[in-house]
Amino acid sequence: MSTTLVIGNKNYSSWSLRPWLLLRHFGVPFTEVLLPLDTPEFHERVGALSPSRRVPALHDGDLVVWDSLAICEYANERWLAGRGWPAALEQRALARSAAAEMHSGFAALRGQLPMNLRRQPREPHWDGAAESDIRRVQELWGRLRSGAQDGDFLFGGFGIVDAMFAPVCVRFRGYGVRLDPVCSAYVEAIHALPAMREWAAAGLAETARVDADEA
Missing domain, CATH: 3.40.30.10 (Glutaredoxin)
Incomplete structure (x- = not known):
């Protein structure tokens, strides 16, 4: 099939x-x-x-x-x-909650910091609503990483919740968002994944433009 x-x-x-x-x-x-x-x-x-x-x-x-x-x-x-979710029931529930929050929330962050692999950091230009979203993401990542055992991702090993937040990692790096050390390390761990490097290389090689995401 x-x-x-x-x-x-x-x-x-x-x-x-x-x-x-x-x-x-x-x-x-x-x-x-x-x-x-x-x-x-x-x-x-x-x-x-x-x-x-x-x-x-x-x-x-x-x-x-x-x-x-x-x-x-x-x-x-x-x-x-x-394997996409943590094996333990309580961790699995937290991972699903975080993934669902990302899926349905953070509208200001999405709208004001659209994903664009070519974007280079510059002075912050987003408003208070987007800044509140950024603070919430960092708070959430910090909480989840504090309970992680082995591994560099939110629950140790890479899973669905990390895939859901991967575009935010691209946004944070591209817009030069100031991150605490725990969140900065997480962003770098996502970008170090071989699959993420493959996606990024292909995206940077594209020549097509979406004007709304280039403003």
């Missing part, structure tokens, strides 16, 4: 990065289909590839799964034998 992941531009598509990073990190084989964002090609093709007309979307044989978190959950059951 063939598996295909439909994504957007690697330079910009934070939602696409999440399941792509999880699948690649755990060595799940898949074919990649990239639809260039904000183009006629995207609007012409996306309806046939994604029920929501958004990316990402995963095709596993005849099954189509859309939404980044749903794809990660499906991958966890289909290929990872549960």
